[in-house]
Structures are given as structure tokens and as C-alpha cells.
Amino acid sequence: MPIDYSEKIPNNVDLAGDRKLQRALESWQPNFLNWWKTMGPAVPTEDVYLRTAVAVGREGWAHFDHVAMEEYRWGVFLAERNADRRIAFGEQKGEPVWQQVPGEYRADLQRLIVIQGDTEPASVEQQRRLGETAPSLYDLRNLFQVNVEEGRHLWAMVYLLHAFFGRNGREEAEALLQRNSGDLDSPRILGAFNEETPDWLSFYMFTYFTDRDGKYQLGTLKESAFDPLSRTCEFMLKEEAHHMFVGTTGVDRVVARSAELMREHDTEDIAPHGGIPLDVIQKYINFHYSVSLDLFGSEQSTNAANYFTAGLKGRWQEERRKDDHVLTEDSAHIQLVRDGELTSDEVPALLALNNDLRTEYISDCQSGLKRWNRVLEQGGVDQRLTLPHVGFNRDVGLFSEHHITPKGDLVGADAWEANRDRWLPTEADKTHVRSLMRPVYEPGKIAGWIAPPSHGINDKPFEYEYVHFP
Structure with a gap:
């Protein structure tokens, strides 16, 4: 299914065959471009070495070239349709x-x-x-790639709203450009998306932890009985993989450089030597992981149960599950606090679907910790990074009313306040990290707080001029 780039809006959904929809999206397009100019990347560039989707098949789906950012061709791309696809779960399981x-x-x-x-x-x-403090042209290019693809993912959802939800859908599509991250009057819907991303360590943590939540949310929507939504999310997951790669390898490289500085200066306190200490990296992990866990919602959810039963939103890799995919007779265990102690409880499986998805996410997050600890081991450093307990620093769900340490101990408010600076980034930590954020725009050069990547983009070397400036 090739993508038609001769159209004003590139697409593989035959927009030209639906003039009303085409006109509606073309009337939304200038608002999107204005949003991009005012709220998109602040660093002026001549062009950037970007990946553009050219097909939705398994092979050869992307093209790389230098593209002026404002000329990037955002569009509407759905994965190929399976004419025999059936609903895989819920009350209507087996129906078309x-x-x-x-x-x-x-x-x-x-x-x-x-x-x-x-x-x-x-x-x-x-x-x-963020581009104003990029540690290298390679990293700047990766930031811009993430940005343009997030813009395309917005187009994916706007297409569905315009194509299938009438006037209400068009109004919601307009509202997507009217809310802004952190705006006091009109913030974004989910709390994690109103947090700052003020430095590159935060960016790598965001793309590792928060974009990984996005992967799992898209994975549940890919199972949807509403086929256009399923096909949209299936293709979005292709692009989302790069965002998590940026986070995974970004933290790899920060950890590697910190280990190198620890060896070189024979000290854990590498801040005076221009590095990010491991205890600060651990605090950033604690914060971004816990904030991302909140995105899964409460452990028990009637909404999630209703979505599943109706066929709107499945489980991660639903069709690989070895059960009846209806769950009316099944149970699950969830963690909670009862009588001042951490314990577990058996609840109907349908009510615990958010918890099920979060469990899959947690297991996936552990893979990054193994990578980062392998970097430390190879660097001759004894310290190890860990994920905090699932109840640590939570604002949503069954743990939100309690204080739980990273190791999983239930403590009082006084103990929490006395130790929070050991567990979460302090203003001093943030100030130090920000002090290291100095732009390095010379090809082949990199900032001193992070190691260079082991490979460039699309077989290009690290020294390649990924970004051209005016």
C-alpha cells in the first residue's frame, strides 16, 4: 500500500475519494502548521536528516533524506487491512x-x-x-525525528475524529491544538504530559518510560474491534519503536560516560568533573518511572472492564493469551495497602485490566535496567540501577494515599519528607544537570556528560552532518 505524496495531505486512505473529508482535513491543516511553528521545535534549521514513511508494509517502509522541517510531509497512514479479521475478545468475540x-x-x-x-x-x-542544548547533531536529529513523528501521530487521531465522529469529532480535533502542555487554563489531559522536559536526561527518561507507556496504550488499541483505529495504531507502533530506542540508548550513553568519569577520577562524585552522578540518574529513573505508572490509571477500573467487554480496547498481545478472551469467570491479584501493610487481593480479572497492562509494562522496563547495569558492569563500576517499588511516589490508584519507599517499605509522612531528597531529584540535582546542558553543533563532537553512540542513523557515521543550520 504505497503512500500518495502527490496529495496535499499524503495518505493511503483514498482521501481524494471523499471530497468532504478531504476538505475538512485540509481546513485543519493550516491550524496544525501554525501550531507547529509556534509550539514545535524552537531551534531554526535549514534541513534535518529525517525518516519519512513511504509505505506501510513490513519491509522498506521508510525513506531517509535531508528535509526542511516546515516542509515535512505529515499525513494519514493506516496499516494494511485484513478482510478476514475478527473481534478477538469481549462479548462479540468472533464476529467481524x-x-x-x-x-x-x-x-x-x-x-x-x-x-x-x-x-x-x-x-x-x-x-x-531542548534543541537549544543538544549534546550533538546526532541527538538533535533524533529529537526532531521524535517530534515530527509525534506530529504525525496527532494526524492519525485527527483523521479518525474527522472521518468517523462528525461535528463532535471535528470540534475535538480543533481542541487538540488549543490545549497546551503545562498551560494553567487549558492543560493537556494527562498529568505526565504537563511536566517539564527541561534537560536531555529528562528527555531520555521520557522517551524510555513515558513513550513506553504509549507503546502499551497503542498496543491495547491495536486490538480494537474498530478496525480503522486498530490499523492506525499498528502503523504508529512502527514509528514509536524509534522513540524508545532514543531513550534506551540515551540512558546507555549517559551511564557509560558516568562510569568512565568515575574510573578516571576514582570517585562517585563526578559532578565537579562535568558528569551526572549515578545517584542522580537513579533519582531521575524513580521520578519518570513513577509518573509513567500513573498513566495506567487505577488498578481496578470499571471503565477498562467495559471497554474490554465491548471490544473497544483489548489486552497487550490479546491473541497470544491462553484464556477465553472474555474473562467473566477469571480472577487476578492486585497489590494494595490494607491495615497498614502491603498485601495482595484477588479481584475479578475484568476489573484488573489496567493492572494487567501495567504488569506487562513493568516487565518491559526491566530490560532497560539490565542494559544499563551491564554498561556499569562492563565499566568496572559496582553500583547498580533499579526500578523503585510500584507504589513509590504515586498520585493515581490504590497507592496514592500512602507513602512507600523505593524498596517497598510503607512509611509515615514524616519519614517520607525526611528522605524524599534521597529518592527524587532535588533542585540542586536539577540545577547541576541543567548546568551541563550546552549545545554542541559541530559534526563529530559531543558534550562531555554523555558518550557518543555506537552507530549513526541509517548506516551514516556519527560524524555525519545530520542537521544543517541557516
Whole structure:
């Protein structure tokens, strides 16, 4: 299914065959471009070595070239349709998937699409000024690649709103550009997308932890009985993989450089030597991981149960599960605090779907910790990085009313306040990290707080001129 780049809006959904929809999206397009100019990357560039989707098949789907940012061709791309696809879960399991929105599920599907769509421009807004302190041209290019693809993911959700939800959908599409990250009057819907991304360590943590949450949310929507949503999310996951790669390897490189400085100066206190101490890296992990866990919602959720039963939103890799995919007779265990102690409880599986998804996410996050600890081991450093307990620093769900340490101990408010600076980034920590953020725009050069990558982009060397400036 090649993508038609001769159109004003590149697409593989035959926009030209639906003039009303085409006109509606073309009327939204100038608003999007204005949003990009005012809320997108702040660093002026001549062109950037970017990946552009040219097909949606498994092979050869992307093209790389230098592109002027304002001329990037955002568009609407859906994965190939499987004409025999059936609903894989819920009450209507086994029936054909829907090509249109059933009236009884209209409001719920629209809400799911709006929430997903709201996260896409939010991260671009959060990262708007990061390019001003990029540690290398390689990293600057990766930031811009993430940004343009988040913009395209916004287009993906806007297409669904325009194509299937009538006037309400068009109004919601407009609102996606009217909310802004951190705005006091009109913030983004989810809390994590109103947090600052003020430095590159935060960016790598965001793309590792928070974009990984996005992977799992898209994975559940990919299972949806609403086939256009499923196909949209399937293709978005292709692009999302690069965002997590940026986070994974970014933290790899920060940890590697910190280990190198520790060996070189024979001290854990590498801040005076222009590095980021491991205890500060651990605090950033604690913060970004716990904030990202909140995005999964409460451990028990009737909304999640209803979405599953209706066929709107499945589980991660639903069709690989070895159960009846209906879950009306199944149970699950969740962690909680009862009578002042951490314990577990058995609840209906349908009510614990958020917890199920979060468990899959936590297991995936552990893979990064293994990588980063392997870097420390290879660097001759004894310290190890860890994920904090699932109840640590939570604002959503069953742990939100309690104080739990990274090791999983339940403590009182006084003990929490006395130790929070050991567990979460302090103003001094943030100030130090920001003090290291100095732009390095010379090809082949890199800032002193991070190691260079082991490979460049698309077989290009690290020294390649990934970004040209005016």
C-alpha cells in the first residue's frame, strides 16, 4: 500500500475519494502548521536528516533524506487491512470487526481517541526548547525525528475524529491544538504530559518510560474491534519503536560516560568533573518511572472492564493469551495497602485490566535496567540501577494515599519528607544537570556528560552532518 505524496495531505486512505473529508482535513491543516511553528521545535534549521514513511508494509517502509522541517510531509497512514479479521475478545468475540463506529460505543471510542491524540502534540510542546542544548547533531536529529513523528501521530487521531465522529469529532480535533502542555487554563489531559522536559536526561527518561507507556496504550488499541483505529495504531507502533530506542540508548550513553568519569577520577562524585552522578540518574529513573505508572490509571477500573467487554480496547498481545478472551469467570491479584501493610487481593480479572497492562509494562522496563547495569558492569563500576517499588511516589490508584519507599517499605509522612531528597531529584540535582546542558553543533563532537553512540542513523557515521543550520 504505497503512500500518495502527490496529495496535499499524503495518505493511503483514498482521501481524494471523499471530497468532504478531504476538505475538512485540509481546513485543519493550516491550524496544525501554525501550531507547529509556534509550539514545535524552537531551534531554526535549514534541513534535518529525517525518516519519512513511504509505505506501510513490513519491509522498506521508510525513506531517509535531508528535509526542511516546515516542509515535512505529515499525513494519514493506516496499516494494511485484513478482510478476514475478527473481534478477538469481549462479548462479540468472533464476529467481524467494525469498519464504522457502532452508535452505542460512539462516545467511548471518541474519548479513547481524544486522550491518545492529546498526548502526541503534548510531548512536542514539552520538548520545544531542548534543541537549544543538544549534546550533538546526532541527538538533535533524533529529537526532531521524535517530534515530527509525534506530529504525525496527532494526524492519525485527527483523521479518525474527522472521518468517523462528525461535528463532535471535528470540534475535538480543533481542541487538540488549543490545549497546551503545562498551560494553567487549558492543560493537556494527562498529568505526565504537563511536566517539564527541561534537560536531555529528562528527555531520555521520557522517551524510555513515558513513550513506553504509549507503546502499551497503542498496543491495547491495536486490538480494537474498530478496525480503522486498530490499523492506525499498528502503523504508529512502527514509528514509536524509534522513540524508545532514543531513550534506551540515551540512558546507555549517559551511564557509560558516568562510569568512565568515575574510573578516571576514582570517585562517585563526578559532578565537579562535568558528569551526572549515578545517584542522580537513579533519582531521575524513580521520578519518570513513577509518573509513567500513573498513566495506567487505577488498578481496578470499571471503565477498562467495559471497554474490554465491548471490544473497544483489548489486552497487550490479546491473541497470544491462553484464556477465553472474555474473562467473566477469571480472577487476578492486585497489590494494595490494607491495615497498614502491603498485601495482595484477588479481584475479578475484568476489573484488573489496567493492572494487567501495567504488569506487562513493568516487565518491559526491566530490560532497560539490565542494559544499563551491564554498561556499569562492563565499566568496572559496582553500583547498580533499579526500578523503585510500584507504589513509590504515586498520585493515581490504590497507592496514592500512602507513602512507600523505593524498596517497598510503607512509611509515615514524616519519614517520607525526611528522605524524599534521597529518592527524587532535588533542585540542586536539577540545577547541576541543567548546568551541563550546552549545545554542541559541530559534526563529530559531543558534550562531555554523555558518550557518543555506537552507530549513526541509517548506516551514516556519527560524524555525519545530520542537521544543517541557516
